[in-house]
Amino acid sequence: MKFSTQEEYGLRCLLRICKAEPKGLTITEISGMEGLSTAHVGKLLRILRMGEFIDSERGQNGGYKLSRPAEKIIIGEFLVQTVINEKVRHPRKIGRILEFGLRPCFG
Numbered sequence: 001m002k003f004s005t006q007e008e009y010g011l012r013c014l015l016r017i018c019k020a021e022p023k024g025l026t027i028t029e030i031s032g033m034e035g036l037s038t039a040h041v042g043k044l045l046r047i048l049r050m051g052e053f054i055d056s057e058r059g060q061n062g063g064y065k066l067s068r069p070a071e072k073i074i075i076g077e078f079l080v081q082t083v084i085n086e087k088v089r090h091p092r093k094i095g096r097i098l099e100f101g102l103r104p105c106f107g
Contacts, residue, residue, distance in 0.1 A: 003079075007079055009044055010044045010047060010048060010078070011075070011078065012034055013030055013034065013041060013044050013045060013048065014048060014053060016030055016033055017030070017054055017064050017065065017066060018070050018073075021065065021066060023063070023065075024062055024063025024064055024065045025063045025064055026062075026063045027041050027045060027064075029063070030045070030064075047081065048064075048081075050081075051081035052067050053073060
């Protein structure tokens, strides 16, 4: 399966947040880790927040954190959300998405 650039970067941001748990990460921190502009990371995190994969918390100890345990996040749901957000003209792509949880990525 081939990922679009947006899917890849979004997944990398999601994995960074997962790996940092229980601490939250800021846009600036993720941007620095991934070598992406803060504007691009902000856009990706907005998509993740709208898809209910992450939550944002304001304040000194704030940042972006997973909205549910990593084991409950399905990569296929993330990819479908990204495809819908991009308004991709490839509806067959959604049917081929594999579902697996995030935790095995760090097991």
